[in-house]
Structures are given as structure tokens and as C-alpha cells.
Amino acid sequence: MSADALRYKLNKKLKIGASRSNNLDDGNKKAQSAFGEREYGGKNLKLCVKDKKINTGQEGSQGMIDAKKKPRPWSSHGARKRIYADQESSREIVSYGNAKAPIRKALSRTRQNQVKDDFVKANHSNVSSRSMWTSGMLEDNTSESKRSSCKVKNLVKSAQVSYAGLSKKYDRSNLGSSQGLDPSEKKSPGVSLLNSAKKKVRDRRSAEEDLEASGEKPKKRKRVIRIDPYDISNKRLNDDINDDESAKEKKKDLEQKVDMSKNAQFRAIQPSPSILSFVEDNLLGRRRLIELRRAGYNTELSAPLDNIPFSTSTERERIEENVFRNKLTFFAAAKVSSSFPPPDLPEIAFAGRSNVGKSSLLNALTRQWGVVRTSDKPGLTQTINFFNLGSKLSLVDLPGYGFAYAKEEVKDAWEELVKEYVSTRVGLKRVCLLIDTKWGMKPRDHELINLMERAQTKYQIVLTKTDMVFPIDLARHAMRIEESLKAHKSVVQPVMMVSSKSGAGIRCLRTVLSKIARFAKL
Numbered sequence: 001m002s003a004d005a006l007r008y009k010l011n012k013k014l015k016i017g018a019s020r021s022n023n024l025d026d027g028n029k030k031a032q033s034a035f036g037e038r039e040y041g042g043k044n045l046k047l048c049v050k051d052k053k054i055n056t057g058q059e060g061s062q063g064m065i066d067a068k069k070k071p072r073p074w075s076s077h078g079a080r081k082r083i084y085a086d087q088e089s090s091r092e093i094v095s096y097g098n099a100k101a102p103i104r105k106a107l108s109r110t111r112q113n114q115v116k117d118d119f120v121k122a123n124h125s126n127v128s129s130r131s132m133w134t135s136g137m138l139e140d141n142t143s144e145s146k147r148s149s150c151k152v153k154n155l156v157k158s159a160q161v162s163y164a165g166l167s168k169k170y171d172r173s174n175l176g177s178s179q180g181l182d183p184s185e186k187k188s189p190g191v192s193l194l195n196s197a198k199k200k201v202r203d204r205r206s207a208e209e210d211l212e213a214s215g216e217k218p219k220k221r222k223r224v225i226r227i228d229p230y231d232i233s234n235k236r237l238n239d240d241i242n243d244d245e246s247a248k249e250k251k252k253d254l255e256q257k258v259d260m261s262k263n264a265q266f267r268a269i270q271p272s273p274s275i276l277s278f279v280e281d282n283l284l285g286r287r288r289l290i291e292l293r294r295a296g297y298n299t300e301l302s303a304p305l306d307n308i309p310f311s312t313s314t315e316r317e318r319i320e321e322n323v324f325r326n327k328l329t330f331f332a333a334a335k336v337s338s339s340f341p342p343p344d345l346p347e348i349a350f351a352g353r354s355n356v357g358k359s360s361l362l363n364a365l366t367r368q369w370g371v372v373r374t375s376d377k378p379g380l381t382q383t384i385n386f387f388n389l390g391s392k393l394s395l396v397d398l399p400g401y402g403f404a405y406a407k408e409e410v411k412d413a414w415e416e417l418v419k420e421y422v423s424t425r426v427g428l429k430r431v432c433l434l435i436d437t438k439w440g441m442k443p444r445d446h447e448l449i450n451l452m453e454r455a456q457t458k459y460q461i462v463l464t465k466t467d468m469v470f471p472i473d474l475a476r477h478a479m480r481i482e483e484s485l486k487a488h489k490s491v492v493q494p495v496m497m498v499s500s501k502s503g504a505g506i507r508c509l510r511t512v513l514s515k516i517a518r519f520a521k522l
């Protein structure tokens with residue numbers, strides 16, 4: 001073939017390439033319109049073909065380079081063949097050598113179809129499209145061929161960019177890609193939220209398990225009720241405080257129940273008629289002043305019930321009571337047994353707990369207020385004090401035991417001294433054991449009683465401060481003590497009841513004790 005013929009053929013082919021590029025442009029437009037909307041995986045996805053951002057078209061250019069390197073295929077009739085990238089594998093060769101108009105149309109259609117296929121392949125295989133034709137034929141030295149090749153290259157680039165952009169867009173939105181994308185981003189936002197919530201629950205459980213494994217129990221949240229402190233209708237300000245208060249109330253209720261049962265037992269006591277008559281005759285117990293006035297007593301006096309006209313008592317009683325009309329004089333105080341005075345006179349001792357009214361009773365009996373000191377404060381009398389009542393009787397004021405404002409060692413010393421005195425004292429004719437009517441007998445009282453029983457010391461129970469309780473209760477107290485001491489041998493009955501304040505029962509006690517003086521005389 002001559003050179004002119006070859007040049008002619010080349011020019012012709014270049015013209016075909018140019019016209020084909022126009023066709024391709026049309027085909028692209030058609031493809032865009034045809035594939036503007038397409039469904040993928042059941043999801044409506046809009047594929048915008050015009051979107052030309054993102055891809056740099058590296059793969060496309062690589063494809064072009066590859067195509068350059070490869071040897072150009074030739075058709076059977078000697079014309080060079082144009083090979084499409086995706087056709088390379090199948091080796092399907094399309095010849096353009098002697099192409100006519102209908103054939104060219106068919107070719108353009110096939111290219112359009114190829115473009116379609118490339119769209120699909122690019123999106124499904126996630127590989128950048130290689131559906132471009134190799135530009136081997138266009139690499140010619142002529143300027144026309146260069147221009148046309150440039151056109152074709154631009155078209156190819158645009159197609160690559162559009163495919164890459166589409167694929168990338170699709171990858172991001174739906175399918176995701178394996179190229180460095182976060183797996184969580186592949187999923188829908190609803191699923192990711194659910195997973196994050198599940199993860200939080202899992203983390204909390206694992207933390208609790210760790211705490212249990214380490215032995216620390218997870219702290220339970222306390223239910224705290226906050227109430228307006230200025231709202232007086234709401235009493236519960238704090239659960240903890242309320243719990244403490246309820247516990248205290250329950251404890252109080254229990255204690256009250258026990259006390260009530262004790263009270264019930266006490267009220268069940270039936271005093272003997274002798275005790276009841278004794279209480280009534282001497283106006284013992286808590287009495288109203290009007291009651292005392294109606295009985296003929298002068299309530300203006302300090303101890304009205306002791307100021308009874310002599311006419312009301314018998315002659316014998318008057319003689320006996322005269323013993324206590326003698327002058328009361330203090331003559332000895334002892335802190336230890338070695339300092340006890342010699343027993344010249346018969347002695348009557350007054351023992352009992354601190355503040356029970358021992359010193360007050362001595363004053364009431366002798367009507368000589370101020371000789372023996374008294375005090376509201378327990379523990380005033382700290383030594384054994386000896387008083388002479390004339391030349392007929394000796395009265396002894398003992399320190400009290402039990403609670404007192406003094407050191408423990410000192411109190412122990414008093415107690416030991418009292419025990420020694422009541423158990424060893426020669427000339428001791430009677431111990432008046434004073435019991436506070438309000439409190440009754442206490443263990444230390446029983447202790448002293450047992451000691452006196454062992455020492456065979458005569459003792460008599462004297463209930464003091466009887467003006468503090470009701471007459472019936474006083475009778476019950478007396479009855480209970482009498483019952484409890486029935487088996488005792490050294491006890492002297494009856495139980496005496498006095499009030500140093502009102503003077504009730506004082507005269508009777510004088511009568512009982514003056515007999516000792518008389519016997520002592522004998």
C-alpha cells in the first residue's frame with residue numbers, strides 16, 4: 001500500500017474517531033438520563049452522573065498507560081483493532097476498519113451499553129471503571145489526531161470521574177467499602193444507637209461483676225425524701241432521722257408495755273384492812289389541804305399532821321412521846337469503826353439510800369429542825385453521826401448508799417462502814433431502814449437486809465416521803481414490803497409510814513421507838 005493510501009486511511013479513521021466521540025457524548029447523555037435513577041439492593045438511590053468531584057481518575061489513567069504498554073492487536077484484514085478495557089479479558093475485538101454508517105450506529109449503541117455495564121460494574125465490584133477505550137490508535141503524530149485524542153481523553157476522564165464519584169458516593173451511603181471506613185458507619189444510625197445502648201448496659205454489668213468479685217458490694221441508692229422544711233404539715237424531713245425516731249418510739253412503746261405490766265401487777269395488790277385503816281387514820285399519802293383542814297389540822301404550820309393536840313392521844317402515848325421531847329445533841333462522828341463512841345445508851349440508827357430522808361426524819365421526830373443537816377443533794381451525810389436524845393436514847397444518822405455526788409472509792413468506804421456498824425455495833429437496838437415510797441426497795445436495800453438478817457440486827461422498814469403518792473398506792477407499797485419480808489426473822493413489823501414534810505405517821509413512829517427507850521431504861 002502506498003503512503004498516500006495509508007494517510008488517507010488514517011485520516012478517515014480519525015474522522016470516524018471524531019464522529020464517534022460525538023456519538024459517545026450523546027451516548028453519555030443518554031446514559032445519564034437512562035441511569036439517572038436506579039435501585040440498588042432494594043433501596044432507592046439517586047445516582048447523579050453529573051457529579052464529577054472526588055475521583056482523580058488514577059485508575060483510568062493507569063488503564064490508559066497499560067493500554068499503551070500492551071502490543072496493539074490487529075484484525076484479520078490487517079487493520080488495528082480497538083480494544084475496550086473490559087473486553088480485554090474476553091478478548092472480544094470490535095473492528096472499525098471498514099466501518100459503515102449502520103455499523104457505526106451499532107457500535108455507538110454497544111458503547112452506550114458498555115457505559116451502562118460499566119456503571120453497574122463500577123458500583124458492584126467497587127473497582128474503578130476501566131470501560132474506556134484504549135487510546136492506542138489516537139497516539140499519532142498528527143495534530144488532528146492529537147486534538148481528537150485529547151477530546152477522547154477528556155471524555156474518558158469525565159466518565160471516570162463520574163463513575164468514581166458515583167461509586168464512592170454509593171459506597172459511603174449504602175454499601176460501605178473496605179477501604180478504611182469505620183464499620184459502624186456502614187450501619188444505619190438507628191442500629192448504631194441500639195448497639196451503643198447495649199454496649200453501655202454491658203459495661204455497667206461488667207463493672208458490677210468486678211465489684212462483686214473484689215468483695216465490695218455495690219452501694220444501693222438510698223431513697224431520700226426531700227420535703228419543704230417550712231411546710232409544717234410535713235413532718236418527715238429525712239428518712240434516716242425518721243427511722244431513728246420510729247425506732248425510739250418502738251423502744252418506748254416496749255418499755256411502756258413492760259411498765260404497764262408492772263403497774264398492773266402493782267394495782268392487783270390488795271392491802272390488808274389494818275394497813276388501809278392505818279393510812280386513813282394518820283392521813284397518810286397525798287392529801288388536799290381542804291381535807292386536812294376539815295380534819296382539824298392547822299395547815300399553816302410546817303408539819304401540821306404532827307401538831308396534834310395531846311387530848312387526841314392516850315396518856316401512855318403522851319408519856320412515851322415525851323422521850324422525843326428531850327434535847328437532841330450531836331456528840332460524835334465516825335468515818336471508821338475505831339472512832340465509834342462507847343455504847344452507853346441504846347441506839348436507834350437510820351439507814352437507807354442517799355437522799356431518802358434520814359436526816360429529815362431525825363429532825364421531824366425530835367421537832368428540832370436544824371440540828372441535823374439536810375440537803376437536796378444526795379451524799380450530804382458522809383460520816384456516822386451520833387446524837388443523844390437526853391439521857392435515855394441515842395439516835396444515829398448513817399451515810400447513805402447508792403447514787404451520791406462522791407467518788408466511788410468514798411462511797412464504797414461509806415457502804416463498808418455502814419455494813420460494819422449494823423452488823424457489829426453493840427447497843428444497836430434497831431435499824432430504821434428508810435425506803436423512798438416513790439421508788440420502792442432496791443437491790444442495795446435487800447443487800448443490807450440480808451446482812452442484818454445474818455447479823456441478827458433488828459430492823460424496821462420505814463416508808464418515807466409518803467406525801468408524794470396516793471394513799472391507796474402507799475398502802476399497796478406497805479403491803480408488798482410486808483409480804484416480801486414475811487419470812488425474815490429480824491424484821492420488826494409493821495412497816496412504818498411517815499412524811500417529814502406533813503408530819504403524818506411521825507407520832508406513831510415516836511410511839512414505836514420510845515418503847516425501845518423505855519425498855520433500854522429497864
Ligand SMILES: Nc1nc2c(ncn2[C@@H]2O[C@H](COP(=O)(O)OP(=O)(O)OP(=O)(O)O)[C@@H](O)[C@H]2O)c(=O)[nH]1
Pocket residue numbers: 353354355356357358359360361373374375376377378379380381398399400401464465466467468498499500501502
Ligand atoms: N416531800 C418530802 N420531802 C422530803 C421528805 N423527807 C425529806 N425530804 C426531802 O428530801 C431531801 C433529802 O433529805 P435528807 O434528810 O437530807 O436525806 P438523807 O437521807 O439524809 O440524804 P443523805 O444525807 O444524802 O444520805 C431534802 O430536800 C428533804 O427536804 C418527806 O417526807 N417528804
Ligand SMILES: [Mg+2]
Pocket residue numbers: 358359360373374380381397
Ligand atoms: Mg443525811
